[in-house]
Each structure stands twice: as structure tokens, then as C-alpha cells.
Amino acid sequence: MNRIFFPIIFFSITINFISFAQEVDIVPYLKQIEKGESEAVKNLLPKLKKDNPQSANLVFLEGVLTENGQDAVSIYQDFVEKYPNNPYADAALYRIYSYYYALGLYDSAGKVLKNLTDKYPDSPYIKMAVSQEEAKEESASEQKNETTETQRPVQVKNDTDYKFTIQAGAFVKIENAQSLKSELESEGIGCEMKEKNVGGTTFHVIYVGKFSSKTDAEKLLQQINARYNLNGRIVEKEKL
Incomplete structure (x- = not known):
């Protein structure tokens, strides 16, 4: 059992929903998840998928409900490849970015961010990701300034003395x-x-x-x- 889990919250921003054949408006379900009612939505998902087998939005919703990070990333990647014009495609990429970023895999996260920026330049998620990148760079810069040449790695002696x-x-x-x-x-x-x-x-x-x-x-x-x-x-x- 993999132990890295992915966020299931819904980012509260307005999405211009486009109606497709057999599409399901998942906004109410995303709001339920945001309120902490993910189990209720998870119980509804099988019936929703059965009644709407061609709904791309339900694929995204399944990714949101998937707590295992690697499994969720696989769902989102497949979703973006199959439905690049879906209104939730940029949200899926952002969730992939967030997963890699949380793991500290910044190179992978950066590639996903570039993909997000190139494919969806108007996405509001870009600003959220860029803000996170800027915060990381600022923190790294501050820590670098605090480091002196006399500081050398030594054998761990207490809770603060390690690398x-x-x-x-x-x-x-x-x-x-x-x-x-x-x-x-x-x-x-x-x-x-x-x-x-x-x-x-x-x-x-x-x-x-x-x-x-x-x-x-x-x-x-x-x-x-x-x-x-x-x-x-x-x-x-x-x-x-």
C-alpha cells in the first residue's frame, strides 16, 4: 500500500462549464467534497458513472476522490491526454503539479507547470503555482544568506545538528x-x-x-x- 496521498479539496474558483453530450455538472459534488462530504460523493460515483458512461467530468471527479497520490496522478494524466479541451483539464494538471511539489520533486513539478502554462495560458491555476514557486525561491535565498563558510557538516549530536x-x-x-x-x-x-x-x-x-x-x-x-x-x-x- 503506497502511503503518499493526494489532496481531495476543491479549489473554489469559477469554471466556465461547457456542456457536452452526456456530460455531468460535477460542481455540486466538488462543493460537497470541499465541505468534507467526500464519502457521500464517493458512494454516488458508481451510479453516476453507470448512468453517464461517456462523461469526462466524472473521470476528473474520480481523480479528486482518489486519495492515493500515485493513483490519482495516473487518472489525471489519462484525463488530460483524452480530454485536453475539457474545462477541468487545467485543474487536473495543477493537481499533478501539486503532488510532485509536495514530494519535493521540483524538476517534475516544473515540467508540469510549463505544460500547464503552454496549454492553458489563461488558467487561474498558473498564478497559484507560480506563487508557490516564488515562495520556495525566496525561502531558499534567505536560507542561503544565513549560511556561512565556517559551517561544515558534522556528526549529529542533537536535534538541530544534522544535514x-x-x-x-x-x-x-x-x-x-x-x-x-x-x-x-x-x-x-x-x-x-x-x-x-x-x-x-x-x-x-x-x-x-x-x-x-x-x-x-x-x-x-x-x-x-x-x-x-x-x-x-x-x-x-x-x-x-
Whole structure:
């Protein structure tokens, strides 16, 4: 079971809905999800799909209801390829961007953002993504200015004296994050949970271990990825 989950909130912006044959207006359902009623919508989805098998909008809605990040990304990618002119295509790309960004896969996120900008230059999601990029660059610049030449990596001695950690999972639902944290701690693996805001969505991120060298972090990363079926990665302290 993959443990990285994707946001299911609806970004409250106006979408110019275009009527297609057998299309379903999913705005009411998206608003329900935004109110925390995703289970109710999830229960309705099978019947909606049965009654409207050709509805592209329901494909997007299914992606929104899919909590597993990688599964949701697959749905969105397929959706954009099949229905590039659908009014929700830009929203699908933005959700893919947000997923990669939350994982710290900035190169992949950047490519998706370029795709979004090239294909949908008037999309309101571009501004949201660009604002996130600017915030990251500003933070990186501030941290760089605080670093001095005399600072060198040393062996970890306390909670603040380290260079690397492992991002084991990122969750929208705090219960899922707490579940992973408890599972790891029950095995004697030290970890902590922090919040990370991406495009208005709050992720609960689980970090494991504190290391002075990347080599040491890689050893534990391989172990926990295999043991807990995770998709963790090593991150630098200054990029947290």
C-alpha cells in the first residue's frame, strides 16, 4: 500500500462549464467534497458513472476522490491526454503539479507547470503555482544568506545538528500520517510529523531520522521503503 496521498479539496474558483453530450455538472459534488462530504460523493460515483458512461467530468471527479497520490496522478494524466479541451483539464494538471511539489520533486513539478502554462495560458491555476514557486525561491535565498563558510557538516549530536532526513510520506488526512508515525515508532524508528502547505492544501509530512551524511540516510531509506512499502526520499534539512 503506497502511503503518499493526494489532496481531495476543491479549489473554489469559477469554471466556465461547457456542456457536452452526456456530460455531468460535477460542481455540486466538488462543493460537497470541499465541505468534507467526500464519502457521500464517493458512494454516488458508481451510479453516476453507470448512468453517464461517456462523461469526462466524472473521470476528473474520480481523480479528486482518489486519495492515493500515485493513483490519482495516473487518472489525471489519462484525463488530460483524452480530454485536453475539457474545462477541468487545467485543474487536473495543477493537481499533478501539486503532488510532485509536495514530494519535493521540483524538476517534475516544473515540467508540469510549463505544460500547464503552454496549454492553458489563461488558467487561474498558473498564478497559484507560480506563487508557490516564488515562495520556495525566496525561502531558499534567505536560507542561503544565513549560511556561512565556517559551517561544515558534522556528526549529529542533537536535534538541530544534522544535514539530512527522510521524507517517508505526505498525507492530506492527518489520521493517515499518524498511522504511519505510530507504525514506525512501534518498531523503534524515531520520526516526527510536520505540516507543509502546497497551493492552499496542508500536507502532514512524516520525517524519519536525522543524519550528518547522505550515505547513512540512504541505508535506512532502503530499509523502510522495502519494509513498509513506502516511496520515501532523502531531503536536506535546509529544504524542509
